[in-house]
Amino acid sequence: MRHLRQMLRLTRDGMSVRDIAERLGIARSTVQENLKRAEQAGLSWPLPGALTDEALEGRLFARAGVKQGLRRRPEPHWGDAVVELKKPGVTLQILWEEYRAVHPQGYGYSRFCELFRSFERRLSPTMRQDHVAGDKVFVDYSGKKIAIVDPRTGEIRQAEIFVAVLGASNFTYAEATWTQTLPDWIGAHGRMFRFFGGVPRLIVPDNLKSGVNRASFYDPEINRSYGMMAAHYGVGVLPARPRRPKDKAKVENGVRFAQTCILGRLRHQTFFSLAEANAAIAGACERINDHVVRRLGVSRRHLFETVERPTLAPLPCDDYEFAxxxxxxxxxxxxxxxxxxxxxxxxxxxxxxxxxxxxxxxxxxxxxxxxxxxxxxxxxxxxxxxxxxxxxxxxxRYADWTPERFRRWATSVGPQTEGLITAILAHRPHPEQGFRTCLGVLRLLRDLEPSRAEAVSARALQIGALTYKSIASILANRLAAQPARGAEPTAILEHANLRGPGYFH
Known part of the structure; x- marks a missing residue:
């Protein structure tokens, strides 16, 4: 329309058709045809100020006998074309060739692509990302939480909601976990893969600390435990760019939809365990996946079963054990x-x-x-x-030392020795700290007669000698037979050198 306006202005200024074609870089026949259309429509320069490009196009190129808004040629079902494009290897060129095989007089390739893009724009006002079946699953935690009541105490605890959405089919999985920590995060992934019955090529997480140690556009650092889980399932991890929610618009929409269909519909229910909450969430996911998408005319489950499931890689034999x-x-x-x-x-x-x-x-x-x-x-x-x-x-040789072993050894000597070893072990803050003392004491008593060893042990218990050095001193100084201080004195012996009490009278 910009060229049309220039043609009319230059014609009014007296420029020839040839010169107009050279200035605008278009064919002379095109200039002649457009000027003829303008003359038939009664248009000349200057054009009315209220005449928009759309109105100008309608006046110059309206087709007689054709109702506005109807196509002159048959069109394919664009919703089916969107679904087919999600299948691996399918392109617009292939779809156009199949369309022309059914309708030989149908649209050319360029017009076919133009009409398809027009339909896509009606699906979403923002840029649409093309997701191949089995390629990506988008995962994140919902910002909203679900309340769970402890039936014994009445305490209310908030649980997180994990949401995953497959790229091609929008097939949705959700569950409640107590936290966003690494064990819950990785455990939710294992249950998600089991729910899908297969594994996509890539996981696209947010930069949650449980999954990504260091967020970076160029070289994100994946948490090692998370990376080991991904290696077990044979799936790659491609974190979204920091502060770029549109990189994972699938799961952002899934989170919003989950908040409506899960939190909104379950807000009047009271849950007393995580299992109860997850049973209700599973029912909500059933409704989400069975709901027919208005523009496409099919449900998420239908897309998943027909388009996405066949392309998923098989699950490994064993579930991943969190490590x-x-x-x-x-x-x-x-x-x-x-x-x-x-x-x-x-x-x-x-x-x-x-x-x-x-x-x-x-x-x-x-x-x-x-x-x-x-x-x-x-x-x-x-x-x-x-x-x-x-x-x-x-x-x-000290590896098998235990308190019971030392007590058994002491019992073989006698009850006084057993009591001494028990006292030594009990006297230490940790029994292991008395092992060396017990070993030394038992070795001291090993070569003695059992009666003498018992006498030494009794003497040590009597005076509280619970160290190797003090017990060795009792043995070396033959103190086992001497009375302890404070003990009852024995009778005084009669002897010539003893003066006796009569001497002092």
């Missing part, structure tokens, strides 16, 4: 610490940095990619878990 990875430094006692408990590694790795993999049942320790130790995870009891093979040879 947390940490860096650790081996201490001088050849143990590494995890949540207050200590696990041994080969003593040659003292002061080395290792990788620790913790599951609910096991603790595995890796050094330079090789597993060097595996332990059953401890939640109580002794704080140290030590494999005797990890000890230096000089430490190994």
């Amino acid at each position: 947390e990875w940490r860096f650790a430094r081996v201490g001088t006692d050849y143990h590494v610490e995890y949540e207050g408990f200590f696990y041994s590694v080969p003593h040659g790795l003292i002061r080395e940095q290792v990788d620790l993999r913790a599951t609910s049942r096991t603790i595995e320790i890796f050094h330079r990619g090789q597993r060097v130790a595996a332990h059953q995870r401890r939640y109580g009891g002794r704080r140290h878990g030590t494999d005797p093979d990890h000890m230096p040879s000089s430490h190994r």
Whole structure:
């Protein structure tokens, strides 16, 4: 229309058709035809100011006998074309060729593409991203939470809502989790894949700390535990750009829809457990996925079953077991610490940095990619878990020391010795701190007659001598038969050198 206005203005100024065509860079026949249309429509320069480009086009190019708004040629069902384009390898060129095979007198390729883009613009006022079936799943947490009441105390606890949307079919999965922490985040992914019955090529998460350690447009750093989960399922992780919600518009719309269909419809229900809430959320997801999309004329479930499910990669044989990875430094006692408990590694790795993999049942320790130790995870009891093979040879002979072993050894000597060993162990803040003392004392008594060993033990208990040095002193100075201080004195002996009480009269 801009060229048409210029043609009319230049014609009024007396310029020839040839010169107008050269100035505007168009064919002379085009200039002649357009000027003829303007003359037939009674238009000349200057045009009325209220005449818009759309109105000008209607007056110059209106077709006699054709009702405005109707196409002269048959059109395909554009909703079906949108669905077909989601299938791998399908392009507009292929769809146009199939259309022309059915309608040989149909639109040319350029007009076909123009009409399709026009239909797409009616679907959404913003830029539409083309999502191939089986390519991406968009995941995020809803900003809104769902309330769960403790049936015993009446306390209300807020649970998070995890939402996932497949790119091509908009098939939606949602569930409630207590937190957004790594175990809940990764666990929700495993249940999501099981719900889909397959795995897409990519996961597109937000820059949640549980999934992305460092957000970056160029080189985002994926959380190691999250990356191990993705490797187990054979799926890639492509975080959305920081502060770019349109990168994951699918899940943003899914979150909004979930808030309406889940929180809005369930707001009058009271839940007393996470399982109850998830059962209700599953019902809401059924309604979401079975709802017929007005523009396309089919449901999300139909698109998923016919378009997306066949393209998903198969699930692995076993579900992923959550494991947390940490860096650790081996201490001088050849143990590494995890949540207050200590696990041994080969003593040659003292002061080395290792990788620790913790599951609910096991603790595995890796050094330079090789597993060097595996332990059953401890939640109580002794704080140290030590494999005797990890000890230096000089430490190994002490590996089986326990309070019960020392008591059994002492019992074989006699009850006084057993009482002494029990007192030594009880006198220390931790029984392990008395092991060396017990070993030294039992070795002192090992070569004595049982009666003498019992006498030494009784003397030590009587005076509270609970150290190796004091018991060794009792034995060396033959103090076992002497009375303790404060004990009842024995009778005075008769002797020539004793003066007696009569001497002092």
